[in-house]
Protein backbone atom coordinates (compact mmCIF):
# COMPACT_ATOMS: atom_id res chain seq x y z
CA UNK A 1 0.00 0.00 0.00
CA UNK A 2 1.04 3.61 -0.41
CA UNK A 3 2.14 5.91 2.38
CA UNK A 4 -0.29 8.65 3.28
CA UNK A 5 2.49 10.59 4.97
CA UNK A 6 6.13 10.62 4.09
CA UNK A 7 8.91 12.48 5.89
CA UNK A 8 12.20 12.76 4.15
CA UNK A 9 15.14 13.88 6.27
CA UNK A 10 12.69 16.20 8.05
CA UNK A 11 14.19 18.79 10.34
CA UNK A 12 12.49 21.32 12.59
CA UNK A 13 14.90 23.90 13.94
CA UNK A 14 14.27 26.92 16.10
CA UNK A 15 16.59 29.88 16.26
CA UNK A 16 17.30 30.38 19.94
CA UNK A 17 20.25 32.82 19.65
CA UNK A 18 19.65 36.10 21.42
CA UNK A 19 21.19 38.23 18.70
CA UNK A 20 21.89 37.86 15.01
CA UNK A 21 25.52 37.19 15.84
CA UNK A 22 24.87 34.27 18.16
CA UNK A 23 22.78 32.15 15.87
CA UNK A 24 22.14 29.01 17.84
CA UNK A 25 19.68 26.59 16.31
CA UNK A 26 17.78 24.07 18.38
CA UNK A 27 16.95 21.07 16.25
CA UNK A 28 13.87 19.59 17.90
CA UNK A 29 13.52 17.14 15.03
CA UNK A 30 16.73 16.21 13.29
CA UNK A 31 16.72 14.50 9.90
CA UNK A 32 13.79 12.12 10.41
CA UNK A 33 12.65 9.90 7.54
CA UNK A 34 9.56 7.76 7.85
CA UNK A 35 6.50 6.58 5.98
CA UNK A 36 3.04 6.20 7.48
CA UNK A 37 0.95 3.72 5.53
CA UNK A 38 -2.58 4.68 4.65
CA UNK A 39 -5.06 3.16 7.10
CA UNK A 40 -2.45 2.36 9.73
CA UNK A 41 -2.23 3.14 13.42
CA UNK A 42 1.34 4.38 13.69
CA UNK A 43 2.94 4.85 17.10
CA UNK A 44 5.60 7.42 17.90
CA UNK A 45 7.34 6.88 21.22
CA UNK A 46 9.86 8.83 23.23
CA UNK A 47 10.46 10.65 26.50
CA UNK A 48 9.53 14.30 26.81
CA UNK A 49 12.23 16.24 24.96
CA UNK A 50 12.55 13.56 22.26
CA UNK A 51 10.89 15.74 19.61
CA UNK A 52 7.87 13.48 19.09
CA UNK A 53 5.29 16.23 19.61
CA UNK A 54 7.20 18.62 17.33
CA UNK A 55 7.36 15.95 14.63
CA UNK A 56 3.60 15.41 14.92
CA UNK A 57 3.00 19.16 14.60
CA UNK A 58 5.34 19.45 11.62
CA UNK A 59 3.35 16.75 9.82
CA UNK A 60 0.23 18.85 10.44
CA UNK A 61 2.08 21.89 9.11
CA UNK A 62 1.86 23.42 12.56
CA UNK A 63 5.61 23.61 13.25
CA UNK A 64 8.20 25.14 10.90
CA UNK A 65 9.94 22.64 8.63
CA UNK A 66 13.48 23.99 8.28
CA UNK A 67 15.12 21.13 6.43
CA UNK A 68 14.21 18.10 4.35
CA UNK A 69 10.64 17.50 3.28
CA UNK A 70 7.25 16.08 4.18
CA UNK A 71 4.50 14.92 1.87
CA UNK A 72 0.83 14.01 2.10
CA UNK A 73 -0.85 11.85 -0.54
CA UNK A 74 -4.38 10.49 -0.02
CA UNK A 75 -4.95 9.51 -3.65
CA UNK A 76 -7.10 12.57 -4.21
CA UNK A 77 -4.54 15.28 -3.51
CA UNK A 78 -0.79 15.30 -3.05
CA UNK A 79 0.77 18.09 -1.01
CA UNK A 80 4.34 19.08 -0.39
CA UNK A 81 4.04 20.31 3.19
CA UNK A 82 7.12 22.51 3.03
CA UNK A 83 5.59 24.83 0.43
CA UNK A 84 1.90 24.42 1.26
CA UNK A 85 -0.02 27.71 1.56
CA UNK A 86 -3.22 29.56 0.71
CA UNK A 87 -6.20 27.53 -0.43
CA UNK A 88 -4.23 24.26 -0.38
CA UNK A 89 -3.17 24.83 3.22
CA UNK A 90 -6.81 25.51 4.11
CA UNK A 91 -7.77 22.28 2.42
CA UNK A 92 -5.03 20.42 4.30
CA UNK A 93 -6.48 21.65 7.60
CA UNK A 94 -9.63 19.62 6.81
CA UNK A 95 -7.63 16.55 5.90
CA UNK A 96 -5.19 16.54 8.82
CA UNK A 97 -6.26 17.09 12.41
CA UNK A 98 -4.90 17.01 15.93
CA UNK A 99 -6.59 15.48 18.96
CA UNK A 100 -5.42 17.54 21.90
CA UNK A 101 -3.54 15.90 24.73
CA UNK A 102 -5.33 17.70 27.51
CA UNK A 103 -9.09 17.76 26.98
CA UNK A 104 -9.55 19.94 30.07
CA UNK A 105 -7.50 22.74 28.57
CA UNK A 106 -8.73 22.24 25.02
CA UNK A 107 -12.44 22.69 25.66
CA UNK A 108 -14.00 26.09 26.23
CA UNK A 109 -16.14 26.02 29.41
CA UNK A 110 -18.62 28.54 28.00
CA UNK A 111 -19.59 26.58 24.91
CA UNK A 112 -22.05 23.73 24.75
CA UNK A 113 -20.72 20.41 23.55
CA UNK A 114 -22.67 20.88 20.31
CA UNK A 115 -20.95 24.23 19.67
CA UNK A 116 -17.51 22.86 20.56
CA UNK A 117 -17.87 20.07 18.03
CA UNK A 118 -19.46 22.34 15.41
CA UNK A 119 -16.85 25.09 15.59
CA UNK A 120 -14.34 23.62 13.08
CA UNK A 121 -17.16 23.18 10.52
CA UNK A 122 -18.10 26.82 10.89
CA UNK A 123 -14.54 28.14 10.89
CA UNK A 124 -13.65 26.11 7.79
CA UNK A 125 -16.96 26.91 6.11
CA UNK A 126 -17.73 23.24 5.51
CA UNK A 127 -21.49 23.45 6.04
CA UNK A 128 -24.00 25.92 4.66
CA UNK A 129 -26.92 25.71 7.07
CA UNK A 130 -27.39 25.13 10.76
CA UNK A 131 -29.38 22.02 9.98
CA UNK A 132 -26.48 20.64 7.96
CA UNK A 133 -24.05 21.45 10.77
CA UNK A 134 -26.29 19.75 13.32
CA UNK A 135 -26.53 16.69 11.15
CA UNK A 136 -22.73 16.41 10.89
CA UNK A 137 -22.32 17.02 14.62
CA UNK A 138 -24.87 14.34 15.53
CA UNK A 139 -23.27 11.86 13.18
CA UNK A 140 -19.76 12.23 14.59
CA UNK A 141 -21.04 12.46 18.17
CA UNK A 142 -22.76 9.10 17.77
CA UNK A 143 -19.53 7.56 16.45
CA UNK A 144 -17.79 8.90 19.57
CA UNK A 145 -20.57 7.48 21.78
CA UNK A 146 -22.05 10.84 22.79
CA UNK A 147 -25.82 11.28 22.66
CA UNK A 148 -28.19 14.17 22.00
CA UNK A 149 -28.54 14.92 25.68
CA UNK A 150 -24.72 15.31 25.94
CA UNK A 151 -24.72 17.83 23.10
CA UNK A 152 -26.84 20.34 25.02
CA UNK A 153 -24.58 20.38 28.06
CA UNK A 154 -21.35 22.17 28.98
CA UNK A 155 -18.00 20.35 29.18
CA UNK A 156 -17.56 20.80 32.95
CA UNK A 157 -20.45 18.39 33.46
CA UNK A 158 -18.40 15.54 31.99
CA UNK A 159 -15.82 13.07 33.24
CA UNK A 160 -12.29 12.93 31.82
CA UNK A 161 -13.11 10.09 29.46
CA UNK A 162 -16.22 11.85 28.16
CA UNK A 163 -14.30 15.08 27.63
CA UNK A 164 -11.72 13.19 25.66
CA UNK A 165 -14.52 11.82 23.46
CA UNK A 166 -15.73 15.40 22.88
CA UNK A 167 -12.18 16.36 21.81
CA UNK A 168 -12.08 13.37 19.45
CA UNK A 169 -15.44 14.32 17.91
CA UNK A 170 -14.26 17.88 17.41
CA UNK A 171 -11.08 16.70 15.67
CA UNK A 172 -12.96 14.30 13.40
CA UNK A 173 -15.94 16.44 12.42
CA UNK A 174 -14.18 17.98 9.41
CA UNK A 175 -13.67 14.49 7.96
CA UNK A 176 -9.86 14.24 8.16
CA UNK A 177 -7.85 11.39 6.64
CA UNK A 178 -4.83 11.89 8.88
CA UNK A 179 -5.18 12.29 12.66
CA UNK A 180 -2.42 13.02 15.14
CA UNK A 181 -3.31 11.93 18.66
CA UNK A 182 -0.78 13.42 21.07
CA UNK A 183 -0.75 11.74 24.49
CA UNK A 184 -4.50 11.41 24.09
CA UNK A 185 -4.94 9.08 27.02
CA UNK A 186 -2.07 10.17 29.27
CA UNK A 187 -4.23 12.47 31.39
CA UNK A 188 -6.83 9.77 32.03
CA UNK A 189 -7.11 7.08 34.69
CA UNK A 190 -5.75 3.75 33.56
CA UNK A 191 -9.22 2.20 33.61
CA UNK A 192 -10.56 4.86 31.23
CA UNK A 193 -7.46 4.83 29.00
CA UNK A 194 -8.37 1.44 27.59
CA UNK A 195 -11.88 2.67 26.82
CA UNK A 196 -10.68 5.69 24.88
CA UNK A 197 -8.01 3.63 23.11
CA UNK A 198 -10.60 1.10 21.99
CA UNK A 199 -12.81 3.89 20.74
CA UNK A 200 -9.95 5.45 18.77
CA UNK A 201 -9.08 2.08 17.23
CA UNK A 202 -12.68 1.40 16.30
CA UNK A 203 -13.18 4.82 14.72
CA UNK A 204 -9.88 4.50 12.85
CA UNK A 205 -10.95 1.14 11.42
CA UNK A 206 -14.57 2.11 10.65
CA UNK A 207 -13.63 5.35 8.96
CA UNK A 208 -10.43 4.02 7.34
CA UNK A 209 -8.33 6.77 8.93
CA UNK A 210 -4.60 6.98 9.37
CA UNK A 211 -3.44 7.73 12.90
CA UNK A 212 -0.17 8.97 14.28
CA UNK A 213 -0.39 8.04 17.95
CA UNK A 214 2.17 9.86 20.07
CA UNK A 215 2.98 8.58 23.54
CA UNK A 216 5.74 8.38 26.12
CA UNK A 217 4.37 5.00 27.14
CA UNK A 218 5.57 2.06 25.11
CA UNK A 219 3.08 -0.32 26.72
CA UNK A 220 0.14 1.80 25.51
CA UNK A 221 1.56 1.98 22.00
CA UNK A 222 2.30 -1.73 21.91
CA UNK A 223 -1.33 -2.62 22.44
CA UNK A 224 -2.71 -0.21 19.89
CA UNK A 225 -0.34 0.39 17.01
CA UNK A 226 0.58 -1.54 13.86
CA UNK A 227 3.96 0.07 13.51
CA UNK A 228 6.16 1.92 15.98
CA UNK A 229 8.91 4.51 15.66
CA UNK A 230 11.11 5.33 18.65
CA UNK A 231 12.60 8.80 18.96
CA UNK A 232 15.48 10.04 21.04
CA UNK A 233 16.68 13.65 21.11
CA UNK A 234 15.24 14.57 17.74
CA UNK A 235 16.42 11.40 16.00
CA UNK A 236 14.62 8.26 14.99
CA UNK A 237 16.53 5.41 16.64
CA UNK A 238 14.37 2.43 15.73
CA UNK A 239 11.29 1.69 13.68
CA UNK A 240 9.51 -1.62 13.13
CA UNK A 241 6.15 -3.36 12.92
CA UNK A 242 4.92 -3.50 16.53
CA UNK A 243 5.22 -7.26 16.92
CA UNK A 244 8.80 -7.20 15.62
CA UNK A 245 9.71 -4.42 17.98
CA UNK A 246 8.31 -6.43 20.86
CA UNK A 247 9.92 -9.72 19.92
CA UNK A 248 13.25 -8.38 18.81
CA UNK A 249 14.03 -4.80 19.87
CA UNK A 250 17.50 -3.91 18.60
CA UNK A 251 18.34 -0.47 19.92
CA UNK A 252 19.63 -0.26 23.51
CA UNK A 253 17.21 2.63 24.13
CA UNK A 254 14.22 0.62 22.94
CA UNK A 255 15.35 -2.31 25.07
CA UNK A 256 15.64 -0.01 28.08
CA UNK A 257 12.12 1.32 27.47
CA UNK A 258 10.81 -2.24 27.35
CA UNK A 259 12.58 -3.29 30.50
CA UNK A 260 11.09 -0.28 32.29
CA UNK A 261 7.63 -1.80 31.74
CA UNK A 262 6.80 -3.94 34.78
CA UNK A 263 6.76 -7.57 33.69
CA UNK A 264 4.07 -10.04 34.70
CA UNK A 265 6.41 -12.93 34.13
CA UNK A 266 8.36 -13.68 37.36
CA UNK A 267 11.30 -15.07 35.34
CA UNK A 268 11.68 -11.70 33.68
CA UNK A 269 11.58 -9.57 36.78
CA UNK A 270 15.22 -9.94 37.66
CA UNK A 271 16.22 -8.63 34.26
CA UNK A 272 14.21 -5.45 34.50
CA UNK A 273 16.53 -2.51 34.46
CA UNK A 274 15.23 1.01 34.54
CA UNK A 275 16.51 3.64 32.23
CA UNK A 276 18.93 5.79 34.22
CA UNK A 277 19.76 9.46 33.86
CA UNK A 278 17.92 12.24 32.13
CA UNK A 279 17.57 12.89 28.45
CA UNK A 280 20.23 15.54 27.61
CA UNK A 281 19.08 19.07 26.80
CA UNK A 282 18.27 19.54 23.11
CA UNK A 283 20.36 22.72 23.17
CA UNK A 284 23.42 20.87 24.39
CA UNK A 285 23.44 17.58 22.52
CA UNK A 286 26.12 14.93 22.96
CA UNK A 287 28.53 14.22 20.12
CA UNK A 288 28.30 10.96 18.17
CA UNK A 289 25.40 8.71 19.15
CA UNK A 290 22.95 10.93 21.07
CA UNK A 291 22.26 8.05 23.47
CA UNK A 292 25.89 7.41 24.47
CA UNK A 293 25.62 9.34 27.75
CA UNK A 294 23.04 6.81 29.00
CA UNK A 295 23.91 3.70 27.03
CA UNK A 296 25.46 0.83 29.03
CA UNK A 297 27.11 -0.46 25.83
CA UNK A 298 28.78 2.75 24.63
CA UNK A 299 32.32 2.47 23.27
CA UNK A 300 34.70 5.17 21.99
CA UNK A 301 33.28 4.97 18.48
CA UNK A 302 29.84 5.89 19.85
CA UNK A 303 31.19 9.16 21.23
CA UNK A 304 32.81 10.28 18.01
CA UNK A 305 30.56 8.97 15.28
CA UNK A 306 26.82 9.15 14.95
CA UNK A 307 25.22 5.91 13.69
CA UNK A 308 22.69 6.01 10.85
CA UNK A 309 19.52 3.97 10.39
CA UNK A 310 20.23 0.51 8.96
CA UNK A 311 17.86 -2.14 7.70
CA UNK A 312 17.95 -5.02 10.16
CA UNK A 313 14.88 -6.90 8.91
CA UNK A 314 11.66 -6.49 7.02
CA UNK A 315 10.48 -2.89 7.66
CA UNK A 316 12.76 -2.87 10.68
CA UNK A 317 15.43 -0.20 10.96
CA UNK A 318 17.81 0.66 13.77
CA UNK A 319 20.46 3.27 14.39
CA UNK A 320 23.21 1.75 16.56
CA UNK A 321 26.85 0.86 15.80
CA UNK A 322 26.65 -2.30 17.89
CA UNK A 323 23.18 -3.73 17.24
CA UNK A 324 24.60 -6.98 15.81
CA UNK A 325 26.85 -7.70 18.79
CA UNK A 326 24.04 -6.85 21.19
CA UNK A 327 21.34 -9.08 19.72
CA UNK A 328 21.35 -11.44 22.70
CA UNK A 329 21.88 -8.69 25.27
CA UNK A 330 18.58 -7.67 26.91
CA UNK A 331 19.25 -4.05 27.95
Ligand code: SF4
Pocket residue numbers: 251252253289290291292293295296297298299302307319320321322323
Ligand atom coordinates in the same frame (compact mmCIF):
# COMPACT_ATOMS: atom_id res chain seq x y z
FE1 SF4 B 1 24.79 2.59 22.61
FE2 SF4 B 1 26.77 2.98 20.90
FE3 SF4 B 1 24.54 1.86 20.06
FE4 SF4 B 1 24.60 4.44 20.70
S1 SF4 B 1 25.70 3.46 19.02
S2 SF4 B 1 23.04 2.98 21.27
S3 SF4 B 1 26.00 4.43 22.43
S4 SF4 B 1 25.98 1.01 21.56
